[in-house]
Amino acid sequence: MTDHSNPLRDPQDRRLPRIAGPCVLVIFGVTGDLSTKKLMPAVYDLANRGLLPPGFALVGFARRDWAHQDFAKIVHDAVSEHARTPFREEVWAQLLEGIRFVSGEIGDDEAMGRLKETIADLDEARGTGGNHAFYLSIPPKLFETVVTQLRQHGLAESANGTWNRVVIEKPFGHDLDSARELNRVVSQVFPPESVFRIDHYLGKETVQNLMALRFANQLFEPVWNNRYVDQVQITMAEDIGIGGRAGYYDGIGAARDVIQNHLLQLLAHTAMEEPTSFDARQLQAEKRKVLEAAQPPKQMDLHTARGRYTSGWTGGQHCGAYLDEDGIPADSTTETYAAIRVDIDNRRWAGVPFYLRTGKRMARRVTEVALGFKRAPHLPFTSTDTEDLGYNALVMRIQPDEGVTMRFGAKVPGSQMEIREVNMDFAYGGSFTESSPEAYERLILDVLLGDPPLFPQHEEVELSWKILDPILDHWAESDARSRKSTMDEYKPGTWGPTSADEMLARDGFTWRRP
Structure with a gap:
């Protein structure tokens, strides 16, 4: 005992x-x-x-x-x-x-x-x-x-x-076929329990806190569904260019580099059902269910966007265009920005679009998961009281200022009933004296311990490619039909191409500007 x-x-x-x-x-x-x-x-x-x-x-x-x-x-x-x-x-x-x-x-x-x-x-x-x-x-x-x-x-x-x-x-292949071939090669030598696929985002404290936020608190579970949530935005933005990584990045691009692994894994953690335990098999089973239910856009032209940064000014410095980076060919068709809509066909999330975006040379460096909530069905206020009132939101900040923000309406002090948006913020740095370990610390230790919960299995990798492959094929076919790149462009220091804004506007939403 x-x-x-x-x-x-x-x-x-x-x-x-x-x-x-x-x-x-x-x-x-x-x-x-x-x-x-x-x-x-x-x-x-x-x-x-x-x-x-x-x-x-x-x-x-x-x-x-x-x-x-x-x-x-x-x-x-x-x-x-x-x-x-x-x-x-x-x-x-x-x-x-x-x-x-x-x-x-x-x-x-x-x-x-x-x-x-x-x-x-x-x-x-x-x-x-x-x-x-x-x-x-x-x-x-x-x-x-x-x-x-x-x-x-x-x-x-x-x-x-x-x-x-x-x-x-990563990358675990460059499409579904190559991912399967990679798994075949590795599995011929090592059994599944001895293969650890590193996705360093899953080792971040704040990604693990996403599970703690959901499953350690009764507060959020009742509204964590399509009855209350009307959209989810998952963002990984970088304010830097490709640096000296031309040899790796060109031909890979933003979608393969980030969406296929980091962002779809964040989607799975956000949307999955509660596992019976945090045993690796239970956790991976729930993530697989979400990825199996996740569908690529039915209208590719309307619900995907891609772009490439041009030259311009950001942070007080002039930056060259992607095509001017050392080692990038003039006829490159590689995107530095990608945004897609994913729909999850299950009872919890049917009808809620998940928007995933990533880009380089963006306005700032930030990774976050944001749940936007439906408006109250009735607001007993005059229109002038609430005309600027936006959506309630719950934002989980993965990096760099790790924490959680809740956005809601509150009354402005005074004799009038005026409602204004306010934020309630939790910051890791202000609540815990111990600094968070780096993701690779946790992941390397887990490898040495043989503890696999934070490592995606090959089924998850293949399911992610099944979501992304049709989008990549559509973009390639669009270029082939036009006999040139159909890539949009965006200035450094912005939040991406206008086509990405139009993508959300069609659904009645706008991108967050963190």
């Missing part, structure tokens, strides 16, 4: 930190921006918070001709510049003992042999016990090569209580 009087004796007590067991984390493509800015700092922050065991090792694999100490210097610099928590020498000294580097090309059997030897040495010297996680921070075209080599060198099989896991970064 569990003694609930003492949380230290209760293994189910969620207040206790979960600490990973001894293991080796191998990062392929360790010299890239993702690794230096996110992965290596996250590893240090986990160690600094006491969530990694003494028996932990970090192995980098890349083409550079580095010795172990050279790689350790790269990790040190990355941690010093990008870590969330303060730098402590005693933590770094412990990490340093387990840092190794293997030089080699992807596909080089000799290099993979050296990696196997390095891991075997760490299993012996650091007591990592045959537990290994392989993080593929590499282009998707190289996934098959790496996982095949891992199998050939005996690094994919788990035996005698040990584990081997693989972590895959």
